């Protein structure tokens with residue numbers, strides 16, 4: 001079945017400072033996805049805490065949210081068939097040392113520096129994608145994207161019930 005999806009992709013601050021990496025990764029995105037929206041943004045304390053709220057109680061939460069505030073991030077709304085899994089596959093394992101050994105050509109193996117500075121982010125589900133796009137791209141009209149808007153309607157319906 002045709003499974004057109006959207007996802008949020010983020011390039012983290014140490015990557016955005018690396019113009020070669022940004023050039024390579026943008027080219028990789030362009031050849032694999034439709035890029036529906038893109039922008040560079042400065043992630044504030046509030047934004048980073050909201051974005052990573054699920055990790056609030058983890059030992060690395062402060063380290064992670066501080067790092068996200070340390071420079072510009074590049075954000076993209078990507079669209080393709082099975083986009084969520086496809087982008088996460090291109091990113092590779094969360095932990096860079098694992099990525100280097102198990103998937104040496106993935107983005108995190110090539111450009112990640114540590115568990116925190118692991119180069120990029122990708123939503124892990126449709127629900128996360130919608131939440132994260134809402135945080136990073138509040139101006140994006142998500143109802144213009146067919147399949148995902150059906151999911152939104154479903155979420156809204158569940159919430160109201």
Ligand SMILES: Nc1ncnc2c1ncn2[C@@H]1O[C@H](COP(=O)(O)OP(=O)(O)OP(=O)(O)O)[C@@H](O)[C@H]1O
Nearest residue numbers: 055060064093094115116117118120121122123124
């Ligand atoms: N042990 C750790 N030490 C430091 N930072 C960590 C650690 N585990 C995860 N992180 C950071 O928290 C982020 C979110 O962790 P999560 O377990 O949700 O991984 P992920 O879903 O692969 O990554 P992301 O959500 O960024 O795509 C990771 O991308 C990484 O930057």
